[in-house]
Amino acid sequence: MISDQYKCIFLHANKCGGKSIEKTVWGVPVTRGSADHRFPMDYIEQFGMDTWNDYFTFGFARNPWARAVSIYHGRKQIRQMKLPSFDKWIRGETSVPHPIGNLRRKDNKIGIRTQSAWFYYNDKPLDFIGRVETYAQDFEKVKQIVGLPAEMELAHANASSHDHYSTYYNADTRDMVHEYFRNDVERFGYSFEE
Secondary structure (H helix, E strand, O other): OEEOOOOEEEEOOOOOOHHHHHHHHHOOOOOOOOOOOOOHHHHHHHHOHHHHHHOEEEEEEOOHHHHHHHHHHHHHHHOOOOOOOHHHHHHOOOOOOOOOOOOOOOOOOOOOOOOHHHHEEOOEEOOEEEEHHHHHHHHHHHHHHHOOOOOOOOOOOOOOOOOOHHHHOOHHHHHHHHHHOHHHHHHHOOOOOO
């Protein structure tokens, strides 16, 4: 997700609305496996540090508790994976490869990266980190900064359907997600909302 025309690079953390940006800006069809989830180092290795420094880098963050619920439902609804209850999935009580898993186990293979992995390089943030919670307004800012056409409207793609994220947690699972995604919670100022 790099544009020489607009001199920008989009970093797409999974289940943070990235397919909407990919479809809107780059015209990428929304299909399974179409998302570009490369990290800053991937772009730097391919295009060089000068391009990374010269281009406007941006991404969209999401409340980590909401993101975990969206990943779960995305895997169930979009990828049609057979998963146990959210509670069992978040605890790692499943045979499905790479669940978020029991976040307290040191040997667990976490299949979900922190958003900080996409939005920070050498501890320096992207030029702009919007929020899924204010997506339309933040996309308007990106359009103005990089010079995207004013009439370009943000598509809404790849959404899963579920209740408010808070209804899926108990105190233990809420704390597990907080601990694992601590960097995201602190860097982006998120909290668990009822």
